[in-house]
Amino acid sequence: MSVIEITNLTKRYGNVLAVNDVSLSLEPDKIHGLLGRNGAGKTTLMQLLTGQDFASYGTISVFGAAPVENAHVLRQLCFIKESQKYPEDFRVKHVFRNAPLFFENWHAAFADQLIGEFRLPLNRRIKKLSRGQLSSLGVIVGLASRAPLTFFDEPYLGLDAVARQLFYDRLLEDFAEHPRTVILSTHLIDEVQNLLEHVVVIDQGRILVDSDAEELRGSATTIAGTARAVDEFTAGRTVISRQGLGSLAQATVSRLSAEDRAAAAAAGLDISPVSLQQLVVSLSGAAESASQADNAAQAARGSRGERTLQAERTVQAERTSQKGQDR
Amino acid sequence: MTTLAATSPAAARSAASAPRVVNVLRLHLTNKWTTLGTPLLILAFIFLVNYVIWLLIYTSTPGGDREAVQGTQYSGSIAYVFIYMAIIGIQVVLRTFPFALGFSVTRRDFAFGSALLFGVLSVIYAAILTIMSYIEQATDGWGVGGHMFSTVWYGTGSLPERFSQEFFGLLLFFFVGAAVSTVYLRWRALGQMLLWGIIVLIGLAAVTLITLTNNWSAVGQWFVDAGSYGVVLWTLPITAIAALFGFRVLRRATPVS
Numbered sequence: 390m391s392v393i394e395i396t397n398l399t400k401r402y403g404n405v406l407a408v409n410d411v412s413l414s415l416e417p418d419k420i421h422g423l424l425g426r427n428g429a430g431k432t433t434l435m436q437l438l439t440g441q442d443f444a445s446y447g448t449i450s451v452f453g454a455a456p457v458e459n460a461h462v463l464r465q466l467c468f469i470k471e472s473q474k475y476p477e478d479f480r481v482k483h484v485f486r487n488a489p490l491f492f493e494n495w496h497a498a499f500a501d502q503l504i505g506e507f508r509l510p511l512n513r514r515i516k517k518l519s520r521g522q523l524s525s526l527g528v529i530v531g532l533a534s535r536a537p538l539t540f541f542d543e544p545y546l547g548l549d550a551v552a553r554q555l556f557y558d559r560l561l562e563d564f565a566e567h568p569r570t571v572i573l574s575t576h577l578i579d580e581v582q583n584l585l586e587h588v589v590v591i592d593q594g595r596i597l598v599d600s601d602a603e604e605l606r607g608s609a610t611t612i613a614g615t616a617r618a619v620d621e622f623t624a625g626r627t628v629i630s631r632q633g634l635g636s637l638a639q640a641t642v643s644r645l646s647a648e649d650r651a652a653a654a655a656a657g658l659d660i661s662p663v664s665l666q667q668l669v670v671s672l673s674g675a676a677e678s679a680s681q682a683d684n685a686a687q688a689a690r691g692s693r694g695e696r697t698l699q700a701e702r703t704v705q706a707e708r709t710s711q712k713g714q715d716r
Numbered sequence: 717m718t719t720l721a722a723t724s725p726a727a728a729r730s731a732a733s734a735p736r737v738v739n740v741l742r743l744h745l746t747n748k749w750t751t752l753g754t755p756l757l758i759l760a761f762i763f764l765v766n767y768v769i770w771l772l773i774y775t776s777t778p779g780g781d782r783e784a785v786q787g788t789q790y791s792g793s794i795a796y797v798f799i800y801m802a803i804i805g806i807q808v809v810l811r812t813f814p815f816a817l818g819f820s821v822t823r824r825d826f827a828f829g830s831a832l833l834f835g836v837l838s839v840i841y842a843a844i845l846t847i848m849s850y851i852e853q854a855t856d857g858w859g860v861g862g863h864m865f866s867t868v869w870y871g872t873g874s875l876p877e878r879f880s881q882e883f884f885g886l887l888l889f890f891f892v893g894a895a896v897s898t899v900y901l902r903w904r905a906l907g908q909m910l911l912w913g914i915i916v917l918i919g920l921a922a923v924t925l926i927t928l929t930n931n932w933s934a935v936g937q938w939f940v941d942a943g944s945y946g947v948v949l950w951t952l953p954i955t956a957i958a959a960l961f962g963f964r965v966l967r968r969a970t971p972v973s
Contacts, residue, residue, distance in 0.1 A: 436970070436972060439820075440822075441817050441818075441970055441971055441972065442970045442972055443968070443970070458822045458823060458824055458967070459822070460736060460822050460824075460825060463820040463821070463822060464732075464736075464820055466820055467820060468818060468820070470818060473814070473815070473818050474811070474814040474815060474818075474971065475811075475815050476746075476747075476811040476812050476815055477807065477811045478747045478749070478750050479746070479747065479815075483746045483747060486746060487742075487743050487746060487819065488819070489731045489732060490731050490732060490734070490739040490742060490743065491732060491736075491739060491819040491820055491821065492732060492819075492820070493732040493733065495732065536820075
């Protein structure tokens, strides 16, 4: 029995397909990672799942029913949104005064403990909080609410390393004692990879990966060595990505058998497991170049050369990093 | 850990198991300065300013001529209270809606909880205004013949009349403010411009129609016939339309930035 069941879900804003024909099913009592770049559709997907937004097409079932305007479903979930708005006149303490009214499993002692650990000033106005403190506030509400289904949307923006570690530790501890379904959206993949049991990668509104985390990690391997050895070994295999530096090269290839590994070792190649982050980056990159190749093919009247494509890509990358800083 | 867990969530559970609508009301009343403290302070300030002016007129007219301050019977000083309630109506919806949805409240519960808030606040303010009107009459205009709470328009009838007049008037401003706010929530600035555009056009059409048909005297007569209490009764259908309109618009609004 799955907690979340999505079929052919589509969300359109004007001309933009924020979520594009997504079908997905998530199991209960697991920590799921929702990974993807900025603007991939992570927040939109979570807004649809929590009934905050309306689907253009497709069906959503959360705890067996549509979440929109469904009090029975909604009271079982907690959505910590990165851009959550608070009433103008609210102080931090006001949030904690109201939380027990709306979260049935709210644990005040746990909240107090977290407030101390995250050093959150209770008397401060919400609009005077720093980005990191705002994130801490969300994290504490998300953890102490102990909702059967908890969404964390980029929960640690602006948090320092200590606070991030604290979040991961408390999440795992509390999750062990009070199992529930957690959906964690992030682009800091390396930090959370040991937390996640199941991984969904979304890019441009589409699901790229929907897989068990362990399985995903084993699904690819990085080999490194001289360019010649690497090229000889990868000939005829699926190469997810390849980087070269002078006479040296490194390539990520799909799952290797025991014989493959032996062969690679004999050829003098280093074998290392690929990190989740590398995998997601190369998968997103592969998806991107595939769609760009499509674009290029469509516009193939000689007007759009490789150079303009390259320039576009740079502009896009800059835009993305700027957006990150703005937040 | 388990012993701790046994005591405190029990209290929390009872709070969360209260009707969602009541909890939305409690959410709205989190900061009572916004809904009660500040408006009452401003009201006190306006009263003080008025009182000083009455006193000046009273003392500077020969022999404390009461006629000189009779003009204050036409006072509109408490209009401010009504305008402020419209602002509260706007703020409540605009600021608290995204927060409430973030706390897993349905739009329906949010709307009913907000309506409950408007009802509660209208009762409180109507009671205060009514009590003040009786004090004003009993003290002959605070000892100087001033009028602020009992004027030619309101605060002079029977107790139920005084109270319901203020109450219905306040409700109108709350629900109209809230309805305007829901349009912004759902359609942002564009919806707001359209709404005001439509209101201006309807007003213009009405004025044109009345002028062309030479019916201004009939309109004036209608207000005279209806009396100030009759006019207030006519706000009820407008309040109901605003409430229904706001509810319908809110049901499809999203807290998406």
